[in-house]
Amino acid sequence: MVELLVDQAGEKQLIVIFTESSTAPDELKVSDLRTGQLKFKRFKTGNKMILPSEYWRKLHSTYTIRDGYKIIIERIPSTDQYEMVEKTVEQRDLEQLAVTEPYDSEPIPNAATSRSLTVIDERRRPWTFDYRVTRRGRVLSGPQWQNFIRDNIVRVGDTVSIERNDGHGYPAE
Secondary structure (H helix, E strand, O other), X not given: OEEXXXXXXXXXXXXXXXXXXOOOOOEEEEEEOOOEEEEEEEOOOOOEEEEOHHHHHHHHHHOOOOOOOEEEEOOOOHXXXXXXXXXXXXXXXXXXXXXXXXXXXXXXXXXHHHOEEEEEEOOOOEEEEEEEXXXXXXXXXXXXXXXXXXXXXXXXXXXXXXXXXXXXXXXXX
């Protein structure tokens, strides 16, 4: 599920904020039962997306949408090929988690692009970590990583798993 926050519901176009990460994908295709195919495109840089007039007219004539409304997209096709990231925590991972397992391709492409990763823990609390790809592997760090470790009582030897699911963000165990 992806949540879009309506920023500007104008007469000619719809501008939304992509809330899954700090950078929206270049394009987000959505099929709606009433309006058919819709195509949001990233607006310049960052997390704003635009629904051009040809799609906005179809959506606006079917639904009432105003500034501040939320648009929930329930099913996102798994064409992004997200892989599960799993790591047994070592002592140095308590400061920043380094996943050194080799991958054929980037396991979480949106995070690699935006340099942040939002996960939802088992208690449905969101956490946003700094995410970067280094020679050592993929690294999760930042103040929220430290809070996640403390609040979830993560210890050396525990396993941290991050996987894509149908909920908003990525579940973390």
